[in-house]
Amino acid sequence: AQSVTQLGSHVSVSEGALVLLRCNYSSSVPPYLFWYVQYPNQGLQLLLKYTTGATLVKGINGFEAEFKKSETSFHLTKPSAHMSDAAEYFCAVSEVNFGNEKLTFGTGTRLTIIP
Amino acid sequence: KAGVTQTPRYLIKTRGQQVTLSCSPISGHRSVSWYQQTPGQGLQFLFEYFSETQRNKGNFPGRFSGRQFSNSRSEMNVSTLELGDSALYLCASSSGTGEEQYFGPGTRLTVT
Numbered sequence: 166a167q168s169v170t171q172l173g174s175h176v177s178v179s180e181g182a183l184v185l186l187r188c189n190y191s192s193s194v195p196p197y198l199f200w201y202v203q204y205p206n207q208g209l210q211l212l213l214k215y216t217t218g219a220t221l222v223k224g225i226n227g228f229e230a231e232f233k234k235s236e237t238s239f240h241l242t243k244p245s246a247h248m249s250d251a252a253e254y255f256c257a258v259s260e261v262n263f264g265n266e267k268l269t270f271g272t273g274t275r276l277t278i279i280p
Numbered sequence: 281k282a283g284v285t286q287t288p289r290y291l292i293k294t295r296g297q298q299v300t301l302s303c304s305p306i307s308g309h310r311s312v313s314w315y316q317q318t319p320g321q322g323l324q325f326l327f328e329y330f331s332e333t334q335r336n337k338g339n340f341p342g343r344f345s346g347r348q349f350s351n352s353r354s355e356m357n358v359s360t361l362e363l364g365d366s367a368l369y370l371c372a373s374s375s376g377t378g379e380e381q382y383f384g385p386g387t388r389l390t391v392t
Contacts, residue, residue: 208383266313267336270323
């Protein structure tokens with residue numbers, strides 16, 4: 166069974182500071198990994214994904230994440246926070262298997278940006 | 281391309297009633313998945329349909345069911361509503377290869 170742990174349900178950073186949101190996963194098979202963002206009263210928007218290849222992946226809005234197999238981690242970073250980054254962020258994992266669309270999500274991290 | 285659309289966006293029902301939610305995927309996508317989002321349980325997978333067949337199912341009671349039509353549009357039905365069914369129901373569409381899913385805005389269901 167797969168699982169995702171997001172450390173810190175709430176994270177606050179100052180505008181312009183580094184954003185680091187942590188995600189660790191557990192999977193018995195090589196996973197696909199995703200970060201989604203959710204703004205109030207909206208659905209989920211894909212920020213970035215890791216499937217195969219380069220372990221450092223870049224996404225939208227200046228975010229990036231690094232897949233570290235040895236640490237079973239996929240932490241999300243952004244060098245300089247912007248007020249518009251305030252939202253809830255979800256890390257998710259799925260099995261590398263055609264025909265398996267099931268995403269297992271972490272509990273989410275609410276990011277607050279301090280002006 | 282138009283995104284994933286869900287109707288209705290908001291719904292208020294009474295305990296014991298049933299409800300049907302609709303999802304139209306991105307054109308060309310054959311897979312539709314449904315998720316329930318609640319403050320207590322977070323995001324949980326309900327089921328996935330691919331080419332009109334249920335391909336995966338989560339751990340929800342039989343009161344939750346779904347179907348997919350030949351044009352890939354999907355509906356989910358919840359019968360005998362309970363207060364605990366109050367949630368945001370999200371639909372996601374994908375090509376079916378296991379890579380990224382695109383989510384709709386959700387249907388907010390309130391059961392009173």
